[in-house]
Structures are given as C-alpha cells and as structure tokens.
Amino acid sequence: MQVRKAVITAAAPNQSRIPTQQLVNREGKDKSALQLIVEEILSSGVEEICVVIRPDDQEVFEQAAGNLIGSLHFATQASPNGYADALLQAQSFVGDAPFLHLVGDHLYLSTAEQSCAKQLIDVAAEFSCSVSAVEATRENKLPYFGIVSGTRVPRHEGVFEVQRVSEKPTPTLAEQELVTPGLRAGHYLGFFGMHVLTADIFESLEQVNADASVPHATLSDALDAFRTRHQYMAFQVAGSRYNLGVPYGLLMAQLAIALSGRDREQILSEMVELLAQRAPIIHDQSEQKA
C-alpha cells in the first residue's frame, strides 16, 4: 500500500488561526505551524496535501505555507457541520487512494529516527489497512480525545486490532467498554491526531453524517462504524504530540521543539535565568474570594 496523499483538517471555528502561528524549528529557522506540519508529512513520502478550511481562510493559509505552497490543495467546508463533514470535503481530492490524515492544530515530535507520520505509514503498508496513531492517555484527558480499545497483535510491538471507538467517552463507559489490556490502570488508547485511512472511510463518513441522531458526527463515530466492516488497526507511535489549541499549547510545543534541537543549550540557560528571577506573585481573583 502506497500513501501519496494527505488531508489536513483546519476548518473548526476556533482552529483556523492556529496553522499560521510562527515557531522556530529544530534548526533554528522561523516556520509557521502549517509549514511544520507539511514538512512532517512530506518527510514521510507523501506528495500531495489537501487542507480543509473555512470559506475565506485560503489567503491566510497560502501565506502561512510560504515556499511549500506548491504541495497544497485547498478544500472548503461551507458551514461548521462537524469533523466527519470536514473530511468528506476532501473526498474528490483523495479519490480511491489511501491517505494520511492529520489535524491542523497538532505538532509532532518523534523519539525515533523516523518521523511520526513515517512510522504510521510503514505500519499501514505492512498490514494494508487503515491505522490510527494512538498513545496511552490518562482518564482525566478523556473529555478531549477519541478513544479506542483493542487487542495486541502478537509479535508487533505497539500494534492493536481495534474493537471499539468512542469519541470523548465518560470514564464510566471507558472503564466498562474501552479497557485495553496491558495499559496502566485508568489509561486508555487515545487518538494522536494522525491516521492512515483507506478510501473506504468515506462510506462510513457519509453514513454517520446522514444519521440525524448524531449531530456534528466525528471521525470517531465513522471509525466505529468502519471497524465493523473493514480491518482497522491502532499503533502506538514513538513520539509526542503537542496540541496548539489549548492554553500555553503553543509555548509548550515551541519548548519541546527547541529542547530537542540545535539551540537546546541556549534555551536551557535562558530558562535557568528566568527561573532564578524572583517571580512576581499573582493572585487568582477567584481564589482570593474563596
């Protein structure tokens, strides 16, 4: 299975500005978040990328892409009808080919030699099926992620055959139905924001999108339908993800990139200096009241 195409979704109402944020990469060069994501994708052998955006956002994204604009296509989601609907906008771009899918507000740092995207594509190629990247996630993070449960595939470290998919489950449901053996208590396989999907996914996306009982259907809803008809795996990637959409998300991502790159020493010494300064005491107003 050859993966030549990729889809980035960046059409969520609160998400469209994130890919344009400026960061410094491992080599000390200024890059936009979008450029970092696109570089991650291109490094894995993908040649064409489609970005799903809101109407009127294309100009901003084109600027953010800089010199990488040549690899990009754009598709627009006319109104915010959910994650599944956003992915469906890329259907004509993808055609029948398998594709890599990333969310537009995450950055990835691999701890292995290969990038996270490359690790995932290799597993998909080996099993010739859809694979989602996952990482062990503590239960307090359940309100933020899609969760899968599965059984380990023998002799393949970190690979699972998926049995259930649930978007942002309650811990009660997770404990009853989403426990994966071999993880620590209270930990589940949470989506990493990166998937390799076969074109069969569009059938499931259309199915859940058409279901009136599921308002704003998500990719998780589609994958839970998908797994009943197609082989579907999950893979624990050797790496970390950084969500840029949460408070201090950008800062943490930047620190992680910088500390794993050329300027590590410089950053560390500047951080020590910062720490040595006497921190001003700032009271939270609500705590004062309490």
Place this chain on the structure above:
Amino acid sequence: MSRLVEIIQSEDDALRHQSLQSVIGACTSGELLEHCAALENFRRNEQNLYARVRALFFLSAIYRYHLPATLEAEQVTSKGLIPFDGYEHLLARRFGEAIDSFLMDQTNDGPSDALASALSQAYHQLAFQTLADQVRRSVRTVRGNQWMFRIGHPADHPLRLRRELLAADPTSGAMPLLCETTAVRMDLSHSAWSDIFFLGMDYPSGARVLNISVDLGVRGRDSQPRPPIETYLRVIDQPVFRLASVDLKASADVTTIGEMFDFARDYLGLLKAAVIAAGVVPPGLEGCGRPMHELLQRLVGPGMGLELVSKINDIPKGSRLAVSTNLLGSLISILMRATGQIQSLTGGLEETERRLVAARAILGEWIGGSGGGWQDSGGVWPGIKLICGAESGEGDPEFGVSRGRLMPVHEVFDEQRASSETRQKLQDALVLVHGGMAQNVGPILEMVTERYLLRSESEWQARGQATEILDEVVAAIESGDIKRIGAATTRNFEGPLQAIIPWATNRFTDRMIDACRQHYGDRFWGFVMLGGMSGGGMGFLFDPAVKPEASEWLGKMLVTVKTEMETALPFAMDPVVYDFSINDRGTWSELRHGNEAMMPDRYYQLMLPELLRTPLRDLPVHRRGELQAIGRRCAEDQLDATASTLLLQSVLPKEDSSGDNDESLQELLDRIGFDVEQHEQIRSDLKNGRIGLSQNRLMSSTTIRDVSSDHVVDLRRGGTAEASKLGEEAIRGGEVAVMTLAAGVGSRWTEGAGVCKALHPFHRFAGRHRSFLEVHLAKNRKSAKAHDGVIPHVFTTSYLTDGPIREHLKRHEHFGFRGPVHVSTGKSVGLRMIPMIRDLFFLWQETAQQVLDQQQQKVRESVRSALMNWARSAGEGNDYTDNLPGQCLHPVGHWYEVPNLLRSGVLKQMLDDQPTLRYLMLHNIDTLGANVDPAILGSHIERGSTLSFEVITRRLEDRGGGLALVDGHPRLVEGLAMPDERIEFDLTYYNSMTTWIDLDGLLAAFELKRDDLGDTAKVDAAIRRLAKRLPTYVTLKDVKKRWGHAQEDIFPVAQFEKLWGDMSALPEVDSNFFVVPIQRGQQLKAQAQLDAWNRDGSSDYIDSLCDWNA
C-alpha cells in the same frame, strides 16, 4: 482435619449445608475447645474470605451458645475476668489483637463464661467486618466505579455536563430543568431476606426476590397515585453546588469539596451521597481540600454551579418500600444522565444503564454509611420483576472470591408472564399501609446472616420453604390467582420468616392480622410483610369486592390498635393507608424549557423566604428571572389556590406554636411536683463544674479491689435445705412482697423513643407476645401457688409510666393475678438540660468508645461535631424544652423509687393489708430471672441483714460497675463512679440490682418505724436526710425528637440521678452479697440482646419460672 473445617471447605452441597449443632451437639468442653483451636487456625491461614467468615461465625456461636452451657453442665467454675487491653482492642476494632488477648487468658486461666462472651463478641464483630470489607471491595471493583476512586484533584475531573443543560431559554433566560420521576419498590417475597448482599454472593441460587415498582398516594390526601420520587437538576449562575430536600425542608450551598463529604452536617446526607456515587464529586476527592468552584468550573463552566433538588411526596420513613434507596437511585440517574454517563438524557433507561445506576446506588449506600439489600433499587426498573442472584464467572471481579456476583439479574415480567388483567387484579385486592412503627432493621439482617452461616436445621429448612413459597407466588402471578398469592405470603410470614427471625413480627402486627381475620373471614386473603420486618410498611390482601370498604376499616383499625399500644411499642407516627398502582415504565426523565422549567411549588415555599430577604439587586440574574416567573404565574392564575396560599404562608409570619408546648410542659411540671429549687441548684452546680461526668468519679486516691470469696455468699448451686425451708415458710406466712422498678422509659431499649418498657410485648411466651410486666406477675403467681402463700406485687412508676401501667393493669385485669397488685406513683422528676460541651468531650473522648466501621465512623464524627454546635447554640446547661413535654422530663434514678414507696403511702397500705410482711424483693423491670426463690429468701432471713444484693459473674456486655472492696469495705460501685475504667475489669461480680430488703431494717436506715409511715412530714424529712448522704450522678442520655414524617433526631441530654446500689456504701446499713446464676441475674437492656437471649436457652428458663394460667 476438624469436621467443621471440612464442612466449610466442601463443594458438596449436602456436606456444606450441614449445621454446626449436628457436629458439636454432644461435645465436652475439651472437645469444643479443640474444634475452636482448629477453626482459629483455619481462619488465620485461609485466603478465601467466605470460608473465613463462616469459620468466624462458627467460633462465635460455639463461644456464645455451646461452651458456656457445657461449662455450666460440667460445673466448671472459674473466676473469669476479661482483660482490659483485649476490651480496648475490641472497642477500637482491632479484632485480631482482641482475640489474641482473650485467647491468651483462656490458655493461662482456663475457659470461663466471661472469656467466652468476650471471644464470641470479638469473632462476631470480626466476621461482620470481614463481610463489610468484601462488599466494599466488590462495590469498588465493579467496572465503571473504579475510576472515581482514582481522581484526586478537581483539575483531573473527567466528566463534563451535557450541552443541552447549558442552553438558556432565549426568551425567558431560564436554564433548562431536568426532572426525573421514580417509583418505589414493594416485595411480595424476598425468600427470607435473601437480598442481603452477603447471601446473594455466597448462595446465588437461593437469592430471589419478587419485586414490584409502585406509584403511591396517601389515601384521603392525594387524588391519585403517582411516582413518589421526583428529582430535579439544573445549572445555576453561581459557582456553588446547591442541594435541597423539599420534604426535609433543608437546603445548603456547598462551597467546598470537603463539605460534600460531611454527611451529618445537615439533612442532606443522602443527596451528598448521590452526588459522590454518581461521580460528580468522585469519592477519590475526599480530603483534597479544594473549593467547589474549581470542580464546577471543569464540570459546568466558569462562574456556574448546579442545583439538585429531591422530593418524595411526604412518604414517611420506615415505609419498607425502599424510599431512600430509590431516591438515591433517582438522584444518581439524573446526575449520570446530565454528565453523559447514561446515554439517554430523557425517557426511560436501557437495562445496562439501570444496572449502572443500581451499582452506583449500592456504592452510595456504602458511602453514606447506610445499607440496603440488593433488590432495593427495584423502583428504577419497570413493573413486576424477579430479581435473582447470579453465579460469578470469568471476568467478574468476584470470580474466584465468591460464588455469586454483587449485582443480581433482573427478569422483568412481560405481558405473557403477568397480564394487564393480573396487574389490575392485584391493585384491586392489595391494601398497602404504614403501621406507624419506624424500627431499625439492621439487627435483623445481621441475625439472618448469622443464621444462614450456621445452617441450624430448622432455620435451614425454613429457608427452603421460603424458596418454594416464592415459586408459588410467581406461579400465582402467572396464573392471575391473587387469592393464592395472599395464602402464600401469609404462610411465608407465619411460617419460615418467623422460624428464622421471630422478631419479624410483633404484637401490633399479630393483632392487626387477627382483627382482619375476625372481621372479614374468608374475604381477607392474606398478609404481606414488606422489607425486613413488620410494623411499618405492610400489605393486606382482601377480596376485591370488599377492598374499598376494607381500606376504610383498616385505616381506622390501625389507628385504634396503635393508640392502645403506643405506650408499649415505639410508634413514630399515626398509621396511614396508601393508594397504589403498578409503575410499568421505571424511572423516567424529561427536560423542561422556558416557562415549563419551574421547580415544584413546594420548592419555592422552602426557598422564597430567603430569596425575599435578599435585595433584588443582590440576587443572581437567574434567581431574579425565577421570581418574576412566580409573580407572573400568580398574577395569571396559573397556580392553584392551595399552592398560592402555601406560598403566601411561607413568607408571612406564623403564630408561634411553641408557646403551647412550653405551657403544657409547665403545667406538667406543676402537676407532678417538680422541685424548682433543686433544679436550679443542680444547674448551677453543673455550669460551675461542681458536678459533671468527670465529677461522678470517686477520688483517684480511693483503693478499689476485687472482693474475695469471704465477702460473698455463693448461691449458684442453690442454698441450703434449711434456708429453703425458712424461705418457704416465709412465703406461706405472707412475709414477702415483690417490688418491680418500672419507672424507666428504657432509653437503651428503644434508643430514646420514650415508651414504657414494662409494657413492651417483647417475646412470645405460651403462644402470644407478653410484656415484662406480665412475665413478672406470672412468676409471682407460680411462686405463690407453689408455696401456698400471698405475695403482694408493687410496680413503682414515674410520671411517664404511671398512667400507661395503671391503664394496662386495669384493661387486662392484672392478667388474672389473684394477689394484691399495687402501683406506687413516682413523685420525683427532673427536667433535662442541654449538655455541657466538656461533658460531651468527656463522653466521646475520655471514656472508651466503640469505634465503628470506617465509613460509619466518619459519619458519626460528623454527627458529633453537629451536636457540639447544637449544645453551643442552644446554651449549655439550659433547660431542654424543644421536644414533647414527656421527652423533656426524666426520672431521677432508681434510688428514689424506694422512698417514693414510703411517700406515696403504698407501703403503709401494704403493711396495713398484710401486717405479716417483713421482706421485700426489689428488682429491675428487665431482670427477668428474678423470682421469689425460697432458698435465696431463706439465705437472706438466716443472715438477718438489712439488704442482700444479688450479684452475678460478669459477661462482656455487663458494663456499669460491680461489687468491690472500696478502701477495704465491700460495696457496690457504679460504673459512673469508677476513677478508672480499667478497674471495672478487675471486678468479678456485676450488680444485678435484685435486692432482698428487711423492711424494718430499711425503715431504721431512714430513722423511721412502721407507725411513722402515716406522718407525711416526718417521712419527707427522713427521705431528704438520707438523700443528702448519697452521691448525685450526672449522665447523658439519648433522647429522640420526632418531626416531619416519621423523621427522628437523637440528642444527648444531661440529667441527674441517685442510684440504689449506693445504699451498700452506708456504714449503718448491714449488707450481704449473694452470687446467683447468670440466668437469674442477667438483664435485658437492649433489643439487640433478645435474639441471643432467646437462643441460649434463657427464654425457656424464664418460661419455666412462670405460670401463665390465671
């Protein structure tokens, strides 16, 4: 291997269900001790908890019922003291250490009755602790519950409120209101309490209950039955968790997470337990010390909070319809819907969701320190269902630990199994009532567990019969034969249920069933005991043709019988009759918006006064909107007349009804000759610290040692032939009378309910329940007949018991007793006072106290801090007047009952009627074994002393002083007066209170003669003189305050007393001490003792002392 260990370990049912009795029935004490050693060794090494528990119950039973009797038969007499350190371990729930300590003494000093009682108690408590631990572990390991114990900080909270609840109405601005309505459950049969968790988990095949969800209405009050439980949840614009119970008229804004775990702080404990069990404030957060808004910010959003409201339509407590468990279920369901743990936000629940709610309700009951059976959340399910225990299988947390699972399986009957016609017929025949008694069912459940584990033959057979009866009830439902249901449930109640637990019934229930039979004959189809015991919620089945009339009649009859018996049995309220219908949809929820999103009217009656007191500008936006909505509804006549009247009443001042209460208390005090001067003296002494719990104690320089055999007369093997002869002659010569102390209201017996203990029909003798009073007369009858004499009997009373006792004696014509019966009216009374904080401290911290199970202990500590606040705010040492007048007064100790006999003129009259009288046997109402034994009477006559006190060797439960050498003189010392609690454990003998009195000697102690008894002034002066020489003790007693619908609060109040045993300290009074057999001297202080008392042969012994034939 010991045969008993084989039984425990066997997988073969025939062997496993063998009884303890069948193995050890004929053992000698040596063989019994060998069995005990084998069981002890087994239980120490056994991993399987259920095997361990059974071994512990075997051990407890051998030490309680078998070893003492065998030692008695083998005439082994040993001194048998209980080591104090063992006792301390026991109180602190260090059962293993306590057992070690008792066993070491047994090895060193040989077995004894005293040590056996201590060991039995320790094994018994350890067994229940082990069971509770296991249920707790199972509850925590149920999948879906575990995560709640891992969350340690609100920042980690993994739940979010559903968006639907956050969408304010665009026009009115009101937040949506989620409403849940839930039925209660009624059980036609629980197969002999097989829904106790432990039974279901150990014997799943025998655990089956037929359970029906019902809607209720109170006959004459509600127009039609409806689901009695309603719960409401909405988002509010203040960062607090607001809880409100409409029925208990309580609300609170919880602002810290810690407060949510403080169950006894207010009446909202059940709501708090639900919030915790639903995972909204997960149990893992206990002790995190964070403010509530941090959690709410995560869960709901910044600046937002939640409001949870409960309403149970005023169904009284003790209905035996599992109202509290189903309320818990309803609250948990609504909270789990709101947080997405249950998929369906509105409508009914799926089976998996109901199971989840039931599992959480079990958790909630454990968290709140209460307990229920596993069928109790049945109201969450629809209609008629059979609930059965389930075998544990691979994958269950219980697998390999217990045979059954914690959670049972529910088979809901469809139209085929229970047709609509059958359902209608059942409704047309069954009358549900609340008899008015609200009793604690906990001890009964403990007894059932114990019986089950011992597999005593008759009781095990009864369990089998109960199982067959359940099949019969199911078959009768399937065939629509309601009459057959009535026959089966009656047989169940009168047969197996009472064979296993005689206390399942009482005189009140028996009388009601008899009345139905007599009045309706064949048209009375039967009786159903609901829940754990009868007296509260009950069912009566009638021919549908007479049911409407029978409901009316039953309502009146219940009140009549209750009125007759209310001084003898603890009733919490007047009986009521319910209308009911079967609820076929289970718990149900709807989401209301806009103008529909209003709380029930009663909620506003509760909240309105506070809201109106707050300036409008200070109210949050939503509150203002709500007030406007109420105003609009009133203006547009949308509220019905009653609701708007009640609303108006809630904000207008009411007439102060407490004035009546004060007045009648004052009247009562005047009428019974309350001594104001003495009362003020005592208050001032109490406030100044001259008297108090710590001042009760003798000086610590006093030497207190155990007596030796020279100081007592041992009559355990009977007296001499000469003494018997002397005694017989005295009886024949009319020289002796009996004085029964019946002034007390049995604070411990009814846990402060204030009924007349003497009249309590506590046990069935010769075919029916008999009271203490009747037993004492029956013993007197037998002694008098046997020796052909006349023994006058006098009952001494107090203001609380005088009326009821006189009326009772009159109504029953002295129970056919032919000799003279007198009632000596008590003339002394005290007024209870708010306790001093230092005395509460002393009681709870200085004296050795029983520590409770972990969760219950937390609840108790929370209660205690609430009580301290109560004492502080009500004013330490002030008069306690906030209760019924009768509950504010107290008898002033049994010493006064003898002077009262002089003062009331009864003694004079007795001497005038029967001048030969020379001796008086004084005894407590609860010393059932005390009779006019000629040998003991003769021993008293032989020695010629003024007083002869009967003492017994001590068992673990015999606390409160004993016979001691105080500074070298033998005398009785009250427990209150012991300078150190440890000393009591070095005293061999316990005071039974039974005293033989030489009348002339006693009069001499008062410096009186027979002729002086007519001179009131002289008698009064003599009594005052002697009273001054006796110590005054301050005690704290629990008193119940009843309110609302059978709700009860218990307050510790201060009172004072003078005690009879201190007569032995007077140097001029010549006293003897007789050691008598335990069965003669033991006292029944608490109802919890009854079962063991019945089983160890004591009740048969009492029966043998009585002559019931008038």
